[in-house]
Each structure stands twice: as structure tokens, then as C-alpha cells.
Amino acid sequence: MSKIDDLQELLKKLPGIGPRQARRFVYFFLSADENYMSRLSSLINDLRSDKKICSFCRRVHFDSISGELCPTCSDTSRDQSKVLVIEKNSDFENFERSGVWDGRYFLILKNVGLTEDDPSARLQLDRLKTSIESGQTSEVVTALSVNPDGEYTTEYIHKSLTPLVKSHNLSISALARGLSTGSEIEYADSETLKNALENRK
Numbered sequence: 737m738s739k740i741d742d743l744q745e746l747l748k749k750l751p752g753i754g755p756r757q758a759r760r761f762v763y764f765f766l767s768a769d770e771n772y773m774s775r776l777s778s779l780i781n782d783l784r785s786d787k788k789i790c791s792f793c794r795r796v797h798f799d800s801i802s803g804e805l806c807p808t809c810s811d812t813s814r815d816q817s818k819v820l821v822i823e824k825n826s827d828f829e830n831f832e833r834s835g836v837w838d839g840r841y842f843l844i845l846k847n848v849g850l851t852e853d854d855p856s857a858r859l860q861l862d863r864l865k866t867s868i869e870s871g872q873t874s875e876v877v878t879a880l881s882v883n884p885d886g887e888y889t890t891e892y893i894h895k896s897l898t899p900l901v902k903s904h905n906l907s908i909s910a911l912a913r914g915l916s917t918g919s920e921i922e923y924a925d926s927e928t929l930k931n932a933l934e935n936r937k
């Protein structure tokens with residue numbers, strides 16, 4: 737395989753990129769000016785080396801001041817007792833852009849597949865449970881996409897946390913169906929997110 741083929745193979749792994757687009761990118765890179773290319777490659781490298789993962793919500797952040805927690809989790813002006821369970825970093829960005837949530841977040845990084853064996857370790861629900869048991873978290877809202885995996889994951893999380901409803905007075909709910917079937921949180925508009933949150937049940 738040539739270097740062109742190698743790079744095309746790598747670019748094909750980007751979300752939403754097929755072989756033809758990947759090939760176009762390769763030729764674009766070949767003709768792009770040097771400044772652009774060196775900035776692109778150093779930013780990609782920095783992104784990897786400078787990234788931090790929040791010890792509570794698992795969000796990627798680049799803040800060196802807030803320590804182990806991301807700026808959102810350490811922001812005391814937010815309601816620290818409420819946690820919104822979401823799938824990924826782009827869902828976080830959508831909720832923050834919409835300004836409809838003032839609590840903390842908890843990322844599971846990938847919904848549970850219907851055939852996945854024992855997902856509890858991967859979801860790291862223990863950290864969420866510890867936070868509930870210590871009294872820091874009193875409300876959990878799941879905000880996962882409306883598709884089979886998202887619904888299965890919602891059910892799984894609710895089932896795992898149900899014992900804490902009685903023992904620790906936990907309130908647990910899911911986004912209401914303002915979101916139509918097949919909805920991705922990442923692409924939902926502010927109004928839809930707001931309604932779905934207000935009508936959580």
C-alpha cells in the first residue's frame with residue numbers, strides 16, 4: 737500500500753467519512769500550504785497530550801486549574817446535587833449550548849448494546865452510586881438517545897439505581913418523549929431539550 741492509501745485508510749475511520757471523501761482529504765493535504773499542515777498536526781498532537789479526563793463526569797477537558805474535576809463539576813454555582821446522565825462529549829456540548837441544565841453531568845461514553853455482557857464496569861456506575869450514597873447527589877436524570885441501545889441503557893441504569901431510591905431518597909427520571917424516536921441528543925434543538933427535561937418522568 738502506498739502512503740496515500742495508508743492515510744486514506746486512517747481518514748476513513750473518522751465519523752461519517754467514506755473512502756471517496758477520505759481520498760479527497762489526502763489530496764487536499766498534499767496540496768495544502770505548510771503552515772496549515774503543521775498547525776493541523778500539532779493541534780492534533782496537543783489535543784491528545786493535553787487532554788484531561790474529569791474524575792467524576794469523565795468529560796474531556798483542558799483546564800489545568802480545576803485539578804481532577806472539570807470546570808463544570810467544580811463550579812459551585814451549579815446545582816451539585818443533580819446529575820444528568822448522557823452518552824458523550826458532544827451531548828454535553830449540546831446541553832451546555834442550550835443552557836437548559838444547571839447541574840452536573842455523568843458521561844457513559846457509549847450506550848450499552850443489547851448483546852453486551854455485564855456493562856456495569858464499563859459504565860462506571862459505582863462512582864455515581866458512591867456520590868449518591870455520600871449524599872452529594874440526590875437527583876439523577878438520564879438523557880440518552882431514543883433508539884434501541886439508548887432505551888436499553890436507560891432501563892439498565894434505572895434498574896441499577898432503583899435500590900437507592902428508597903435507601904437514599906434518590907429521585908430518578910428520564911427525559912420525556914419530546915424527543916421523537918430515533919432522536920440523537922447531539923442534534924436535538926434547545927427547545928426540544930428544554931421540554932424533554934421539564935417533562936422528565
Ligand SMILES: [Zn+2]
Pocket residue numbers: 790791792793794795805806807808809810
Ligand atoms: Zn466533570
